[in-house]
Amino acid sequence: MTTRKEEAGPSGLASALVASGALQSEWLPTFRAVPRDMFVPSRIWPGTEAGTRQHPVVDRDKDPDAWLAAVYSNIPLTTQWDDGTHTGDGVGVTPTSSNSQPAMVFGMLSDLDVRDGHRVLEIGTGTGWNAALLASRLGSGNVVTIEYDPQVAKGAADNLRAIDLTPVAIVGDGRLGYPPGAPFDRVIATCSIGEVPYAWIEQTVPGGLIVAPWGTGYGGEAIARLVVGEDGTASGHFTRSSAFMRLRQQRPQRAEHDVYLKGQEWPADGVTSSTTLSPEALDGWVELFAVSLRVRGTFWSVENDEDGEYVVWYYSDDQQSWASIDYKPGATEFLVVQSGPRKLWDETEAAYRWWKEQGSPDFTRFGLTVGPDGQKTWLDRPGNLI
Structure with a gap:
């Protein structure tokens, strides 16, 4: 027993x-x-x-x-x-x-x-x-x-x-x-x-x-x-x-939020638009992974508000571009603001739709090749580069 x-x-x-x-x-x-x-x-x-x-x-x-x-x-x-x-x-x-x-x-x-x-x-x-x-x-x-x-x-x-x-x-x-x-x-x-x-x-x-x-x-x-x-x-x-702690020498060095808005109040110099793609659709780990392979040199954070509302912020590593998307429960359209040479939400949405078009592949369909000249990611086979 x-x-x-x-x-x-x-x-x-x-x-x-x-x-x-x-x-x-x-x-x-x-x-x-x-x-x-x-x-x-x-x-x-x-x-x-x-x-x-x-x-x-x-x-x-x-x-x-x-x-x-x-x-x-x-x-x-x-x-x-x-x-x-x-x-x-x-x-x-x-x-x-x-x-x-x-x-x-x-x-x-x-x-x-x-x-x-x-x-x-x-x-x-x-x-x-x-x-x-x-x-x-x-x-x-x-x-x-x-x-x-x-x-x-x-x-x-x-x-x-x-x-x-x-x-x-x-x-x-x-x-x-x-x-x-x-x-x-x-x-x-x-x-x-x-x-x-x-x-x-x-x-x-x-x-x-x-x-x-x-x-x-x-x-x-x-x-x-x-x-x-x-x-x-x-x-x-x-x-x-997986979810592991980063190798210390490869930890990202990121600028603070105010650096991107240059001291201005939101929406600062951002251009306003809207999207029907809910930020909730990008919450999954495989979705994040897939998007990350096509939207390089970026990171994001979430600013929680009241009543289940929140804002997702996207930033470029070079500190030149940012975007925000407002989530409201039950909404079918979401406010987007983008600033800088890269339209980070447009890139993110395009990457997500690409993933869906490929049949929503899981991690095992993706791969990595590394050589003396760098590394490349691919889908299904090494020749099908992302």
Whole structure:
């Protein structure tokens, strides 16, 4: 008979992950050998399975049952805010380190398709759980893990030692890979990127795999699974949606809202029009991802109002263009204002309608090719560039 404690512990999580297909049989012994609780600090901010919000701190010393329940739930656990400067109990501004959602961890490990004897480079050690899973499966000598934040790296090293695993743990810039350990059969990133560092391709054997969360600065993100070719390029489809913290050296630097309006009151010098496309239609993660591939060099934010009304703002990275669209519940037409050389709402609407015309493709129909001259996205096949 299964007890309530077992349901909330490793066995319960394992059963749920196996039932969902996230945890494959070849990884089940490793899951059991590397307890997640050994790689979670005493203070955590649990997320939700859908990744829609994060809760206030859960402290193991104050509420061990709630802490253990969070650890053995299929949710991400934020372990650091604002590069360690936030120390309060509430949520900070930006989550900067975490223990990732178990379903995502094992989904990516499945994408990685490791075999006995493979050497793996991991970018983003975090709490060390993913590195420990790889080291337990492949042997510590076959795993190199890189973490940029010295304090995060120290915590991971302590966790790994406590479970008698000793992968090569480097404190440094993950973009550079680790030339002394190359070549690698596999590279996996546990932080999101907008540009695949070419060093990762150079340090991977032909036929090897690179698995990494990828997305533009616009929004929407997916796991890229790239096969390294003999010609020095890497190419492959996306496998699933994702939501990871950005590689620190690739975090966007964005201007404040007032910079775009140049100190004027809205609508400033904007040109007014209307649209029948509701901004709600662009809320989905795959919609955001698809639009992002055609509307490059942009980002957006939402300004909430009363009674369910809100304004979506679009901005160009070069600070020259902006647009706004007003959403009102029940409306069939929406006010649009655009300013600058780029008509950002027109571009966004055109990109969305293009996605619909292609049959509303999901992430797995999109792909990415990376070479020494840059990267290109495509739909269905590498020759069909976006």
